[in-house]
Amino acid sequence: MIVERLQEDISSMRLMPGSRISEPDIAARFGVSRQPVRDAFSRLESMGLLRIRPRKATEVKRFSRGEIEKSRFVRAAVEMEVLRRAARRCVAADGHELDACLALQRKALAKGDQLAFAQLDYDFHRAVCGIAGVPFAFDVIHAEKKKVDRLCMLALSREDRMPQLIDDHARIAEAVKAGREEEAVEAGTVHLSRLDATIEAIKVASAAYFEDED
Amino acid sequence: MIVERLQEDISSMRLMPGSRISEPDIAARFGVSRQPVRDAFSRLESMGLLRIRPRKATEVKRFSRGEIEKSRFVRAAVEMEVLRRAARRCVAADGHELDACLALQRKALAKGDQLAFAQLDYDFHRAVCGIAGVPFAFDVIHAEKKKVDRLCMLALSREDRMPQLIDDHARIAEAVKAGREEEAVEAGTVHLSRLDATIEAIKVASAAYFEDED
DNA sequence: CGGTCAAGTCTTGAATACAAGATTGAATAC
DNA sequence: GTATTCAATCTTGTATTCAAGACTTGACCG
Numbered sequence: 001m002i003v004e005r006l007q008e009d010i011s012s013m014r015l016m017p018g019s020r021i022s023e024p025d026i027a028a029r030f031g032v033s034r035q036p037v038r039d040a041f042s043r044l045e046s047m048g049l050l051r052i053r054p055r056k057a058t059e060v061k062r063f064s065r066g067e068i069e070k071s072r073f074v075r076a077a078v079e080m081e082v083l084r085r086a087a088r089r090c091v092a093a094d095g096h097e098l099d100a101c102l103a104l105q106r107k108a109l110a111k112g113d114q115l116a117f118a119q120l121d122y123d124f125h126r127a128v129c130g131i132a133g134v135p136f137a138f139d140v141i142h143a144e145k146k147k148v149d150r151l152c153m154l155a156l157s158r159e160d161r162m163p164q165l166i167d168d169h170a171r172i173a174e175a176v177k178a179g180r181e182e183e184a185v186e187a188g189t190v191h192l193s194r195l196d197a198t199i200e201a202i203k204v205a206s207a208a209y210f211e212d213e214d
Numbered sequence: 215m216i217v218e219r220l221q222e223d224i225s226s227m228r229l230m231p232g233s234r235i236s237e238p239d240i241a242a243r244f245g246v247s248r249q250p251v252r253d254a255f256s257r258l259e260s261m262g263l264l265r266i267r268p269r270k271a272t273e274v275k276r277f278s279r280g281e282i283e284k285s286r287f288v289r290a291a292v293e294m295e296v297l298r299r300a301a302r303r304c305v306a307a308d309g310h311e312l313d314a315c316l317a318l319q320r321k322a323l324a325k326g327d328q329l330a331f332a333q334l335d336y337d338f339h340r341a342v343c344g345i346a347g348v349p350f351a352f353d354v355i356h357a358e359k360k361k362v363d364r365l366c367m368l369a370l371s372r373e374d375r376m377p378q379l380i381d382d383h384a385r386i387a388e389a390v391k392a393g394r395e396e397e398a399v400e401a402g403t404v405h406l407s408r409l410d411a412t413i414e415a416i417k418v419a420s421a422a423y424f425e426d427e428d
Numbered sequence: 429c430g431g432t433c434a435a436g437t438c439t440t441g442a443a444t445a446c447a448a449g450a451t452t453g454a455a456t457a458c
Numbered sequence: 459g460t461a462t463t464c465a466a467t468c469t470t471g472t473a474t475t476c477a478a479g480a481c482t483t484g485a486c487c488g
Binding site for chain 1: 252253256257260280283284287288290291292294295296348350351353354
Binding site for chain 3: 246247248249250253268269270271
């Protein structure tokens with residue numbers, strides 16, 4: 001599928017924000033006609049990854065302060081509500097599931113396996129959504145996350161943060177298991193706010209990838 | 215624009231859920247070729263209004279329990295966070311804005327102007343988002359709302375509910391103005407839950423417009 | 429030397445023609 | 459009368475061609 005390939009190229013920053021891509025180019029690269037590419041462009045635009053300027057050009061969307069804030073806000077709101085519900089509903093078996101997630105993540109950290117670590121990060125949040133009784137909430141979190149994921153590819157040395165992220169998860173898990181809503185929300189807020197500093201750092205380091213502020 | 219026209223047709227239930235539409239038909243109706251229609255279909259699909267079944271048919275999406283729940287959850291989560299922030303930040307001028315909204319809405323109620331009433335409902339929620347310092351949150355609420363808006367077209371006699379909705383808004387406004395977060399959240403929850411009963415009623419009355427449950 | 433205008437080229441948008449899969453219907457065999 | 463099979467038609471997917479707007483580059487004129 002063309003969409004997936006392009007999405008992967010954009011998410012992995014092989015296609016940099018602001019770089020222009022044209023339908024004929026991509027069509028030739030995939031050995032198809034312009035129509036499928038056009039279709040893919042349209043979908044990627046609605047995913048917020050491309051910006052189609054009619055009759056001018058299509059370019060990989062730059063990061064914008066507004067969109068980052070918006071995505072951040074939605075994720076925060078949803079995740080906090082999820083944590084509240086999870087804390088209210090968590091039973092013993094659920095607690096074990098969270099612990100198992102954490103154990104696996106610690107193992108991935110020990111092996112330095114960043115890919116597995118990232119996957120387990122998803123699994124943890126997905127598990128919390130399941131415990132909260134709102135599995136579909138993870139779809140929302142996931143969709144919002146994808147919009148800013150590529151930004152984090154610019155962050156250097158993710159390894160440093162991995163222990164901290166695990167600590168965050170542990171604290172969240174404890175609060176959820178104990179049924180302490182507000183503590184879980186507090187821990188979740190801290191966890192999310194880790195990203196803010198990273199983004200600010202990236203913004204000064206790679207201003208070219210950000211949209212001009214008005 | 216073709217998308218808007220079709221969207222309006224779907225939202226207003228002129229095109230019923232489950233009814234099939236084909237690209238050539240719509241193209242002929244608008245006097246254009248299949249490509250613009252195809253483009254429009256693609257966009258409407260990503261808006262969650264159409265379901266394109268490759269090489270089979272394209273149909274107006276039926277309501278699904280899962281999507282309604284998801285949309286409901288996101289709106290609730292976002293709206294509650296907005297109310298919390300609004301309660302914390304509300305100053306005198308903001309309170310006046312809410313009061314003005316309410317006054318206009320009461321006037322619309324008196325005149326029985328349902329269209330204006332609906333618009334003012336949007337304005338109220340938008341105002342709250344503005345007070346909370348997260349205007350973009352309204353985009354999210356709006357987008358989620360559009361997914362289920364057409365469902366409410368099936369509800370009979372909206373007039374009965376208008377006074378109750380105004381009371382809800384008044385209670386929300388009071389709590390926000392007084393800075394009482396939890397009271398605002400509680401009022402917001404009640405406000406949102408009004409829809410649930412309506413949807414349940416519609417579900418039994420118009421089961422044909424809902425997807426089969428698995 | 430500089431500015432302006434025009435032609436050429438590059439972009440996406442739209443229209444048309446062709447292809448492939450799915451469904452439906454009728455016709456035929458049993 | 460019923461079941462099965464084949465063909466016609468309807469669906470969306472893809473390719474190709476034409477069209478229209480915008481940018482670039484060159485030449486020509488002041």
